[in-house]
Amino acid sequence: MPSLEIRDLFVALAATPDKPIVKGLTLTIRTGEVHAIMGPNGTGKSTLSKAIAGHPDYVITSGDVLLDGKSILEMEPDQRARAGLFLAFQYPSEIPGVSIANFLRAAVQARLAEGEDLDATAYYKHLYSKMDLLKIDRKFTSRSVNEGFSGGEKKRCEILQMAMLEPTFALMDETDSGLDIDALRIVAEGVEAMRGEKLGVMLITHYQRLLDYIVPDFVHVMYDGRIVKSGDKTLALELEAKGYDWVKQELAAAATA
Amino acid sequence: MSATALSSSALPGLDSTRFAAHLSQRATLPAWWLETKKAAWNQFLALPLPSRTDENWRFSNLKGLDLEGFDLPEDAPKDIPNHSSFPQTAELVFSNRQLVARSTVPADLAAKGVIFAPLDEALRDHGDLVKQYFQKHPAHLGSAKFVALNTALSASGGFLYVPAGVEVALPFVIQHTLSGANVATFPHTIVVLGPRAKATVVEFFLSGGAATERQLAAGVNDLHAAEGAQLTYVGAQHWSRETLAFQVNSIAVERDARVLALNLHLGGRQSRHESHSRLLGPGAHSEMLALTVASGDREFDQRTLQTHIAPNTTSNLLYKNALLDTAKTIFSGLIIVEPDAQKTDAYQKNRNLMLSDTAEAHSLPGLEIQANDVKCSHGSTSARIDAEQEFYLQARGIAPVEARRLLVSAFFEEVLNKLDDEALHAALTALIASQFKK
Ligand SMILES: Nc1ncnc2c1ncn2[C@@H]1O[C@H](COP(=O)(O)OP(=O)(O)OP(=O)(O)O)[C@@H](O)[C@H]1O
Ligand SMILES: [Mg+2]
Numbered sequence: 001m002p003s004l005e006i007r008d009l010f011v012a013l014a015a016t017p018d019k020p021i022v023k024g025l026t027l028t029i030r031t032g033e034v035h036a037i038m039g040p041n042g043t044g045k046s047t048l049s050k051a052i053a054g055h056p057d058y059v060i061t062s063g064d065v066l067l068d069g070k071s072i073l074e075m076e077p078d079q080r081a082r083a084g085l086f087l088a089f090q091y092p093s094e095i096p097g098v099s100i101a102n103f104l105r106a107a108v109q110a111r112l113a114e115g116e117d118l119d120a121t122a123y124y125k126h127l128y129s130k131m132d133l134l135k136i137d138r139k140f141t142s143r144s145v146n147e148g149f150s151g152g153e154k155k156r157c158e159i160l161q162m163a164m165l166e167p168t169f170a171l172m173d174e175t176d177s178g179l180d181i182d183a184l185r186i187v188a189e190g191v192e193a194m195r196g197e198k199l200g201v202m203l204i205t206h207y208q209r210l211l212d213y214i215v216p217d218f219v220h221v222m223y224d225g226r227i228v229k230s231g232d233k234t235l236a237l238e239l240e241a242k243g244y245d246w247v248k249q250e251l252a253a254a255a256t257a
Numbered sequence: 258m259s260a261t262a263l264s265s266s267a268l269p270g271l272d273s274t275r276f277a278a279h280l281s282q283r284a285t286l287p288a289w290w291l292e293t294k295k296a297a298w299n300q301f302l303a304l305p306l307p308s309r310t311d312e313n314w315r316f317s318n319l320k321g322l323d324l325e326g327f328d329l330p331e332d333a334p335k336d337i338p339n340h341s342s343f344p345q346t347a348e349l350v351f352s353n354r355q356l357v358a359r360s361t362v363p364a365d366l367a368a369k370g371v372i373f374a375p376l377d378e379a380l381r382d383h384g385d386l387v388k389q390y391f392q393k394h395p396a397h398l399g400s401a402k403f404v405a406l407n408t409a410l411s412a413s414g415g416f417l418y419v420p421a422g423v424e425v426a427l428p429f430v431i432q433h434t435l436s437g438a439n440v441a442t443f444p445h446t447i448v449v450l451g452p453r454a455k456a457t458v459v460e461f462f463l464s465g466g467a468a469t470e471r472q473l474a475a476g477v478n479d480l481h482a483a484e485g486a487q488l489t490y491v492g493a494q495h496w497s498r499e500t501l502a503f504q505v506n507s508i509a510v511e512r513d514a515r516v517l518a519l520n521l522h523l524g525g526r527q528s529r530h531e532s533h534s535r536l537l538g539p540g541a542h543s544e545m546l547a548l549t550v551a552s553g554d555r556e557f558d559q560r561t562l563q564t565h566i567a568p569n570t571t572s573n574l575l576y577k578n579a580l581l582d583t584a585k586t587i588f589s590g591l592i593i594v595e596p597d598a599q600k601t602d603a604y605q606k607n608r609n610l611m612l613s614d615t616a617e618a619h620s621l622p623g624l625e626i627q628a629n630d631v632k633c634s635h636g637s638t639s640a641r642i643d644a645e646q647e648f649y650l651q652a653r654g655i656a657p658v659e660a661r662r663l664l665v666s667a668f669f670e671e672v673l674n675k676l677d678d679e680a681l682h683a684a685l686t687a688l689i690a691s692q693f694k695k
Contacts, residue, residue: 053652056644081654093649097667106663107653144667145649161653 004169009063011051021047023225034201039222049171053087084168088158095145130163151178176210188213208240287384297408304402313399321527327473330440337434337465343680348430351413370420379416396507396533398560403503407443414445421451428457436465441473450486457489464497472500482514496524512538522549529558536570545574551584561590565598574605579665580616589621596627605635662693
């Protein structure tokens, strides 16, 4: 079964490699599983997901990330993506002048064999069906990527890309933030539709309300760069009720014990 | 002059014997033309190569301006690369200075007096018309020596004449191809639109054969738009990697006429482009556009002049360069507003997108205003490619060169969108994309 294995990972900013942000994080995600990661602001959740995707701002100072048992750390970001990784950005970039249609077309084309040309009719048909599913107006295809999109439109557009590219592992960074109730449901349904034996998900979120729709198999609490507590879906409910101070106190107690 | 001295080179080169032979092959052309050529040859010999002290050649690689060892090509291969196709009115195809293919002007347009012919043929059949417009408004931007060489040795190029009131929707296309090592070409195209006429001309400059052959191209064009005419001119330069290229572009815009000139620069080792617009009558507008993909260690040297002579004239220049690797671009632009040209609106902008830290973009904007009631602005910007955008594209599996192609296309879109012809737009986009193949 395909797996994404994060092994004792240390991540720092490339500019300050001696100051780790992610500090020895270990987690294995298999296809068919949804892992929710929750944790206070600034704890390193986005850093973790961007570093796995290969963002040049970050360096992995030790540890490893393996996709199906093979390290991906030597791979370029585009190679990682084609190997089956997908990062749904917390803050998706705006790219004026590049239309959604051309952008996704390039991404789909990149997955074809050398010399193989994309079937434009089939591509548009596929694209439109996914857009309909996510209730995205077809007119969006000619709009520039994320330019002038509302927060919710950006997030929906991330899910559209995920639906088109069919990754094996999706790292979803606060895909729920900025969504109103209706948009949240549409996005969650979109993810649920993809959920299954072929997809593993790391779902970074601050809110239980997303987990009402996408019920996680595991919940992890991340604090100060590492996972400090893991459990099932009830852990999220407990967190919602007690807040992070509860986890912090537990940690402090463990440290003095 | 060194250009005439030849001994060690394997090829005879561009010497006076060559010029005499060139002239004798054209003995049947009008006498004024042959005299013009002779005078130009002497001028070429007399003029010095550009020197360090010449302001028009500031930042240029003067060592690269070496004309030694080039010769006129002897044969004209027919198996040449073609530009991607798009709907057109008629086409002239030159290979190594010879016409190798043409499609004629549709009968209805010919009946209205539209002339579209190779330069030599036009000289023979419409000599007086050609004479009237040939270098009527020469560009004064530093390349007089190379323009003289062009006049002396020009054999290829098109002559387009669209009479008053005739509008032609689809482009007239002229393709120049150069194949072989150390060969030279000197295309000269003349476009004349009569009052209220409308037309589009697209000129391609392409190298055939190995992309690494050393070649020389020195081209000139004269664009004229009479009262109320609308001319769109596109020049697409994709010479071989080792080509030394000059192109000198003169634009004359009369009362209420509008000329849009878009030059695309992709190839060559060292490519110099000069463009001089003259706003001759009230209401005249000149849109001067250029897109450059500067890659490898190429140098693109662009010099422009917007001369406002009549009142109530407008000009808008937008030159965009995408710089990669260790490429170098030079943009030097001047707006001159003459004393009578009140109510001039003149804009000049050079924008550079830096895709490499080792590329070099020089920008020398300038204004010279002799009237008091004008609106002028000039400016240049250089911005690094946005790393977050690059990463976003790569995070979707798009390879770095393709990501860059998308971002450069996005940067260029503002200029390409000024073309009404969508098929032409697509053909130019495809040509630009070809620069981003691994
Ligand atoms: N590119 C960067 N430049 C400077 N500091 C950074 C950068 N990326 C992360 N950091 C710092 O690293 C720490 C972790 O940030 P990160 O964005 O990973 O947190 P997070 O857990 O995703 O927080 P949130 O819940 O607010 O999204 C923060 O202190 C942040 O300021
Ligand atoms: Mg975050």
